[in-house]
Amino acid sequence: MSKKKIILDLDTGIDDSLALAYVIANPDADLVGVTSEYGNVHVELAAENSLKILELLHHPEIPVFIGESHASTKDSFEVLPTSQRIHGINGIGNIQLPTPKRQPEKTSAADFMVEAAHQYGKDLIIVPTGPMTNLALALEKEPHLPDLIGGVTFMGGALTVPGNITPVAEANINQDPEAANKVFHSRLPLTMIGLDVTHRAVLTKDDTAIWRMIGTPAATNFADMLDYYIDIYLANQAYVGGCALHDPLAAAVAIDPSFVTTIDLDLKVDLDEPYRARTIGDEMRIHNKPHTKVAVNLDVPYFIGIFMKYLGKLFQNTKEN
Ligand code: BDR
Ligand code: CA
Numbered sequence: 199m200s201k202k203k204i205i206l207d208l209d210t211g212i213d214d215s216l217a218l219a220y221v222i223a224n225p226d227a228d229l230v231g232v233t234s235e236y237g238n239v240h241v242e243l244a245a246e247n248s249l250k251i252l253e254l255l256h257h258p259e260i261p262v263f264i265g266e267s268h269a270s271t272k273d274s275f276e277v278l279p280t281s282q283r284i285h286g287i288n289g290i291g292n293i294q295l296p297t298p299k300r301q302p303e304k305t306s307a308a309d310f311m312v313e314a315a316h317q318y319g320k321d322l323i324i325v326p327t328g329p330m331t332n333l334a335l336a337l338e339k340e341p342h343l344p345d346l347i348g349g350v351t352f353m354g355g356a357l358t359v360p361g362n363i364t365p366v367a368e369a370n371i372n373q374d375p376e377a378a379n380k381v382f383h384s385r386l387p388l389t390m391i392g393l394d395v396t397h398r399a400v401l402t403k404d405d406t407a408i409w410r411m412i413g414t415p416a417a418t419n420f421a422d423m424l425d426y427y428i429d430i431y432l433a434n435q436a437y438v439g440g441c442a443l444h445d446p447l448a449a450a451v452a453i454d455p456s457f458v459t460t461i462d463l464d465l466k467v468d469l470d471e472p473y474r475a476r477t478i479g480d481e482m483r484i485h486n487k488p489h490t491k492v493a494v495n496l497d498v499p500y501f502i503g504i505f506m507k508y509l510g511k512l513f514q515n516t517k518e519n
Contacts, residue, residue: 209237209328233307235328265307291426355477367475
């Protein structure tokens with residue numbers, strides 16, 4: 199079986215950084231590029247954080263691309279105070295990493311997605327873990343994207359549980375509901391990894407203590423970053439029982455769909471109040487053959503076991519400089 203080619207589309211954030219580490223660590227995947235989104239931070243800082251994390255993990259060869267700086271229906275973007283609280287002012291839990299040795303690539307995120315679609319075809323899975331603005335733009339640039347690539351596995355939305363930014367909306371979808379709705383109405387093969395499953399994928403300080411024992415700079419920095427994130431979760435959403443592994447779960451399912459159980463259901467995003475940014479089944483397409491899978495259940499011990507195994511190995515292997 200050929201390795202899956204992955205593009206991570208990140209608003210690099212703490213859990214986005216974990217998604218990056220997970221794909222690098224997974225022997226069944228090739229990370230072909232990281233595209234950047236605004237969201238948890240401004241897009242330039244998202245790219246800088248990705249470059250820093252890639253250097254920390256000894257993978258400076260993976261290209262990083264800058265994406266759109268704001269939602270498709272707006273002309274600017276400000277980081278929400280909630281995002282600053284959850285991810286820290288610098289987006290990575292206020293840990294201090296050296297200035298990256300390189301710059302992002304000149305090609306835009308959407309152009310890179312289109313180029314990669316032509317190069318890798320069905321082996322390519324795009325994994326957005328922030329707003330869908332870059333992907334919606336790539337679709338506009340290349341309307342054949344749905345026929346070219348293997349699929350899109352995204353972190354966002356909530357079908358069977360409440361939202362986390364409004365009572366009905368999840369944070370990533372809420373940033374650019376129009377872009378997400380375009381993606382939902384394209385023929386892209388989609389898998390939604392929403393709060394339905396990501397709130398069950400939980401990391402605790404018992405897990406970060408294991409990383410601390412590994413003792414490499416990568417292990418220690420990730421432990422510091424995650425302890426920051428866990429403290430915020432315990433203060434704001436104690437019922438989760440630790441921090442939610444939103445973005446790494448989407449990355450993991452992109453590589454191995456067997457972590458989750460899904461239902462086939464085409465979705466829409468509500469664009470009007472009072473339900474703006476809600477993800478829900480599209481009543482206008484209930485007679486069509488669905489192109490969307492929505493994850494509704496997760497094999498928690500299987501996922502956490504594999505997650506800890508791969509990240510532990512990766513952190514061990516970053517010993518030598
Ligand atoms: C999503 O919002 C962001 O804060 C996280 O990185 C994740 O992608 C969870 O709703
Ligand atoms: Ca994210």
